[in-house]
Amino acid sequence: MPLTRNRLNLFLSLACLVGYGWLALVSRLKPEEVGSKYDVCLIRHFAHIPCPSCGSTRSVMSLMHGDLAGGLYWNPLGFVIFAALIIIPFWISYDLILKKDSLFRFFGLFENTLRKKWVAILAIVLILLNWAWNIVKGV
Numbered sequence: 001m002p003l004t005r006n007r008l009n010l011f012l013s014l015a016c017l018v019g020y021g022w023l024a025l026v027s028r029l030k031p032e033e034v035g036s037k038y039d040v041c042l043i044r045h046f047a048h049i050p051c052p053s054c055g056s057t058r059s060v061m062s063l064m065h066g067d068l069a070g071g072l073y074w075n076p077l078g079f080v081i082f083a084a085l086i087i088i089p090f091w092i093s094y095d096l097i098l099k100k101d102s103l104f105r106f107f108g109l110f111e112n113t114l115r116k117k118w119v120a121i122l123a124i125v126l127i128l129l130n131w132a133w134n135i136v137k138g139v
Contacts, residue, residue, distance in 0.1 A: 004104075005095075005101045005103075005104040008103070008104055008107055009092050009095070009096070009103070009104075012088050012092065012103075013088075013089070013092060016084075016085055016088055016089055019081070019085050020085065022057065023057070023060065023061070023064075023085075026057060026061070027061070029061075034057050034058050034061065041053075041054050049135055050131075050134040050135060050138070050139045051131070051134070052077070052127050052128075052130050052131040052134065053075065053077055054075065054134050054139045055074035055075035055078070055134060055139040056074070056075045056077050056078050056081055057078075058070075058074040058075070058078070058139075059071045059072075059073075059074035059075040059076070059077065059078020059079070059081070059082075060078045060081055060082045060085070062074055062078070063078060063079065063082045064082070073137070074139065075130070075134065075139065076130060077130065088103075091103045
């Protein structure tokens with residue numbers, strides 16, 4: 001089933017809604033309490049080591065409170081998630097109102113860029129470094 005503009009918009013809208021819902025659920029907690037009260041990471045649960053995205057919720061929560069250093073400490077991927085949660089709804093709305101497909105075209109460009117060998121290797125190395133960082137600090 002090929003990806004269409006509508007499917008991408010639906011998927012990203014649902015992902016943002018789930019993200020907002022999750023943040024609403026844990027918003028009454030301090031960032032450092034999230035991992036202990038609501039541990040949803042299956043890798044950490046079964047393998048007893050954090051995954052590359054462990055700490056992302058705590059990172060986003062820190063960023064929501066203006067704590068850039070905390071966001072970076074918990075997980076640098078939180079910056080990407082935080083930006084996506086802010087930008088994507090506006091981008092989808094912009095495209096829908098003006099009947100454009102700029103987000104869909106950007107996604108295609110991003111996907112094609114990731115298919116370049118050197119970009120893919122760099123992305124994998126960065127994710128592995130982030131994973132090592134998570135393991136060392138015991139997120």
